[in-house]
Amino acid sequence: MTTARAKFFPRIEPWLLDASITFVLAVTGVVALFVYTDPNGIEYAEADALGVALVLVITVPLIVRRQHPVIVGLGTAVATLPFLAVDYAMPTAALVLLIAVYSAANYAGLGASVLVLVVQSAVSVGYTLVSADRHADQQTMDTGAGLTISALVILGVWGLGRGMRNRRLYTAELEDRARRLERANDVEVRAAITEERSRIARELHDVVAHHVSVMTVQAAGARRALHRDVDRTAVALEAIEEIGRSALAEMRRVVGVLRTPDGDDRGARPATLAPQPGLGDLDLLVEQVRDAGLPVDVTVDGEPRAVPVGVDLAAFRVIQEALTNTIKHAGPSTAAVLVRYLPAEVHVEISDDGRGVAASLDGRRPGHGLLGMRERVALYGGTLAAGPRRGGGYEVRAKIPYDSNGAMSR
Incomplete structure (x- = not known):
């Protein structure tokens, strides 16, 4: 119209x-x-x-x-x-x-x-x-009638002008409010985009850091056994191949949300949009870590229960990052993972008996992995503590609360 x-x-x-x-x-x-x-x-x-x-x-x-x-x-x-x-x-x-x-x-x-x-x-x-x-x-015309008509016309025109003024000011106020809301919406959109980029960056860091660390250890083992034990070399190379495929699959899941039907990658293969990993995938993670040469003991305390997807992913990523740090920094060691299910909380503890992350950093600031773990846990109102253990080694402990009434199964 x-x-x-x-x-x-x-x-x-x-x-x-x-x-x-x-x-x-x-x-x-x-x-x-x-x-x-x-x-x-x-x-x-x-x-x-x-x-x-x-x-x-x-x-x-x-x-x-x-x-x-x-x-x-x-x-x-x-x-x-x-x-x-x-x-x-x-x-x-x-x-x-x-x-x-x-x-x-x-x-x-x-x-x-x-x-x-x-x-x-x-x-x-x-x-x-x-x-x-x-x-x-x-x-x-009678003078009195003329005066009355003139007064009514002038007063009517004045009232019309005031009405137009009020309408104009009201319209201007609405337009100004719309501009302010648009600016506020732009700020919210930019904040949401920044948060989404941070989330994707954390996911990529966790995926890449873990799998590349395991692949590096496997490649080093294959190199050492190349001329002495062909069968062991073949097993290591197969493990590298499998871990590489797993890494690519997880990366596709993470960046799949960035692909759009009208984007520049129209001809690309559709991204795999499988569910994100969780504590139910812990056995596969531990198997990969063991194949990389790190013995891991897993203990589950309490009856495994359905927890919110975000909490499930956060707990899995904390364990994954902690084990990755153990592989990268602890040296020859063994690790232990404890998952404790409580009515409204999930506790995870990851410890090793190696030389510890703090010793390997040698005074340098920790990388993005530990910061990423803290952000993930804090996002759900949880706490995370990480540091050297008594008697040697390193330990990571996280407590992630959730609403037990609102927990959703995967």
């Missing part, structure tokens, strides 16, 4: 509209000054240069009626007084008066618009009374 109206009624620039109105009224007023004949036989003063000047002085200020509504309203009223004193013919005077009142009501404050209304009304009353006195013989 709006498009159709814009097509048949194109929007005119305000300055062009005001200039057109002013031009038409000025030309009409000057021409009427010379050729106008009153139907009631009223005779007006003969047109001259002073009359033309007064018509222009009264009419031309309308071109800036939006920018200076009060000045225009008061100025046209004052300029009308000498015009009336000489008694020139100007049929457009009433229209100029109404436009000035409307402009003050629409574009000025309440007090200023009322001032213009009072002044213009006084001029209208004066014009009516003076005209009635001068041309008493030619009057066809």
Whole structure:
């Protein structure tokens, strides 16, 4: 509907509209000054240069009626007084008066618009009374009726201007609110995108760090056994191949959300959108770690239960990252994993008896893995503690709470 109206009624620039109105009224007023004949036989003063000047002085200020509504309203009223004193013919005077009142009501404050209304009304009353006195013989309407009609028309135009002002201000407020909401929405979208990128970065780090670490250990073992034990080398290479495929599959799951039907990868194979891993996949993870040469003992305390998918993934990633760090930093060691199911919490503990992550860092700041674990656990209101164990080794402990009533099975 709006498009159709814009097509048949194109929007005119305000300055062009005001200039057109002013031009038409000025030309009409000057021409009427010379050729106008009153139907009631009223005779007006003969047109001259002073009359033309007064018509222009009264009419031309309308071109800036939006920018200076009060000045225009008061100025046209004052300029009308000498015009009336000489008694020139100007049929457009009433229209100029109404436009000035409307402009003050629409574009000025309440007090200023009322001032213009009072002044213009006084001029209208004066014009009516003076005209009635001068041309008493030619009057066809009662003076009182004329004053009443003039007052009602002027007051109605003023009310129309105030109504348009209120509507314009309300529309401007709605537009401003819409702009603020749009800006707020943009901020929220950018924050959501940043959070999603962080989540994907954590997922990629966990996937790549774990699998590449295991593959590196397997490759080192294969290299050492290459000329001494062909069968062991073949087993290590098979393990590397299997772990590499598993890594690719998990990476496809992680970045699959970035693929769109209309994206640049239309010709690419569809991403695998299988469920994210969880504690149910712990046996597979432990098997991979054992194949890499790290003995792992797994203990499950309590009855395994359905936990929210996010908590399940977070617990799995903590175990995965901790075992990956053990492979990378602990040296020859053994590891132990404890998963404890509580009514509204999941506890995971991962420990090893190696030289520890702190020793391998040698004073350097920990990498993104430990920070990623803390962020994952904190996201669900949990806590994570990591540090050296008494007697040697390293330990990671995480507690992740959840709403047992809202837990969803995978």
